[in-house]
Amino acid sequence: MQTPDVNLWNWLLAVAPIATVLVLMVGFRWGGTRAGPAGWLVAMLLAWLRFGAGLELLWVSQLRGVLLTLFVIYIIWSAMAxxxxxDEAGALAAVGAGISRLTADRTLQLLLIAWIFCSFVQGVAGFGVGLAISTPLLIGLGFSPVLALSAVAIGHSWAVNFGSMGSSFLTLIAQSGLTGYALAPWSALLLGVTCLGCGLLVVWIDRGWASVRQAWPALLIIGTVMGAVQAGLAVIGLWNLAGFGAGLAGLGVAALVVRLPRYRSVPRAGAVEEQVAGVQAPVLQAANPGSGGRLVPLWLAVAPYLVLILVVGAAELWPWLNDVLNRVALAADFPEVQTSYGWTTRAGPGRSVSVFGHAGALLLYVAVLFYAVYRLLGFYGPGVTGRIVRKTVRGSLPASYSMLALVGMAMAMDHSGMTYVLARGLSQVAGPFYALVSPFIGLLGAFMTGSNTNSNVVFVPLQQQAAGLLGLDVLAVLGAQTTGGSLGSMIAPAKIIVGAATVGLVDQEGKVL
Incomplete structure (x- = not known):
């Protein structure tokens, strides 16, 4: 397969769509609904005018993108619902009050949800579910929406590779042809180090070094345990349980750490209204106005999230249930397409969307169940159904537009060879220092597709080939690839859009980035 020559000019053209999105979102603070279509337009024009893509190739790439977009927005709409x-039942306020009683320390509250709990959810759930669950909980504690989403995006990223029942790591095995036992040590080592780094950044973005000084004992204890448990499970072959087990161990250790005098005697500073990046956080209230002034008991407030974890776990771990739920799916086979340079995308199926077994479906089941529960128990006021529907639609539509454009951009770049030119250029420039560049190639893949799994699909063959040609340790380079893809999840616009839509940060994704 051939692409245009990998030179500086072509490399700059290949990076132009990504640069367009980043500059508009970060530099000009555009939202995804404007920056996404701009990046898509640049990608489509360059694919056609410079990289040899014909109309059939562009058409196939966009149809694949539509299927992938459906896969993602199923989660967006269901998580919003x-x-x-x-929220209409006042449950988030109850959760915030409950965590306040567990520990009065603001920094530890942030760590508990953004770093530990979200990593635990990532262990069993897939794309964006952890962000959709954890961000509202932090907002209920009084953290601003921008800070809450940023902290959660950073905090969970170390757990992505072995999360989702090990899907990204299993893809690494499949694409490389190597055994999981050979690949696991490097992946586990690098991700163990980044576990501590992610926790450190979570507390630092709150109040800088003051938060770090307060949190370092908890960071060191919990981070070491989570990293060690993940590594232990990974090296003995329990790849699908490594992320889940690490998160569970973190929750257990955190339950002990919060009892330390250091974290019980600090007056709480987070239950007041604050402002970060121009977005205000809601004041922690006793109850939602729509709940008629009644406060939902803590056990009932957290029940939807606990039930969701059980439902997702059952759907993943019980083969018979998984089979039943995934019998009906939206899928399509696509023909082989080729650029005028000879870059070929093979024929095959696109991303299938399970109608009843998708993570979005599981979220929807729980939403319907607890709508009935809260209504039956009298926690809803009049007109609640209309409010829920209106707010769900109003929050989900802009995110859906953004997602369609960004995924379409990524697919056009992939099918035209632009993505390959980007990665190949990085590898050629790096030479003997390629091992230092390899995680950024993994990060690039995750940024474009919103998925470490997809990053491994696209770039593992390239990384493996480059390591062999340069005489580098292939296992170390592949470990860096999947670690970079895992960490890239924190800046992937597709994931940030999921979290932003869930908490009403429409067109404010640039602030989070």
Missing amino acids: LYRVV
Whole structure:
């Protein structure tokens, strides 16, 4: 397969769509609904005018993008519905009050949810579910929406590779042809180090070094345990349980750490209204106005999230249930397409969307169940159904537009060879220092597709080939690839859009980035 020559000019053209999105979102603070279409237009024009893409190739790439977009927005709409169901009952305020009683320390509250709990959810759930669950909980504690989403995006990223029942790591095995036992040590080592780094950044973005000084004992204890448990499970072959087990161990250790005098005697500073990046956080209230002034008991407030974890776990771990739920799916086979340079995308199926077994479907089941529960128990006021529907639609539509454009951009770049030119250029420039560049190639893949799994699909063959040609340790380079893809999840616009839509940060994704 051939692409245009990998030179500086072609490399700059290949990076132009990504640069367009980043500059508009970060530099000009555009939202995804404007920056996404701009990046898509640049990608389509360059694919056609410079990289040899014909109309059939562009058409196939966009149809694949539509299927992938459906896969993602199923989660967006369902997560938004669950968030509105819970919020209208006043459950988020109850959760915030409960965590306040567990520990009065603001920094530890942030760590508990953004770093530990979200990593635990990532262990069993897939794309964006952890962000959709954890961000509203932090907002209920009084953290601003921008800070809450940023902290959660950073905090969970170390757990992505072995999360989702090990899907990204299993893809690494499949694409490389190497055994999981050979690949696991490097991946586990690098991700163990980044576990501590992610926790450190979570507390630092709150109040800088003051937060770090307060949190370092908890960071060191919990981070070491989570990293060690993940590594232990990974090296003995329990790849699908490594992320889940690490998160579970973190929750257990955190339950002990919060009892330390250091974290019980600090007056709480987070239950007041604050402002970060121009977005205000809601004041922690006793109850939602729509709940008629009644406060939902803590056990009932957290029940939707606990039930969701059980439902997702059952759907993943029980083969018979997984089979039943995934019998009906939206899928399509696509023909082989080729650029005028000879870059070929093979024929095959696109991303299938399970109608009843998708993560979005599981979220929707829980949303419907607890809508009925809260309504039956009298926690809803009049007109609640209309409010939930209106707020769900209003919050989900802009995110859906953004997602369609960004995924379309990524697919056009992939099918025209632009993505390959980007990665190949980095590898050629790096030479003997390629091992230092390899995680950024993994990060690039995750940024474009919103998925470490997809990053491994696209770039593992390239990384493996480059390591062999340069005489580098292939296992170390592949470990860096999947670690970079895992960490890239924190800046992937597709994931940030999921979290932003859930908490009403429409067109404010640039602030989070």
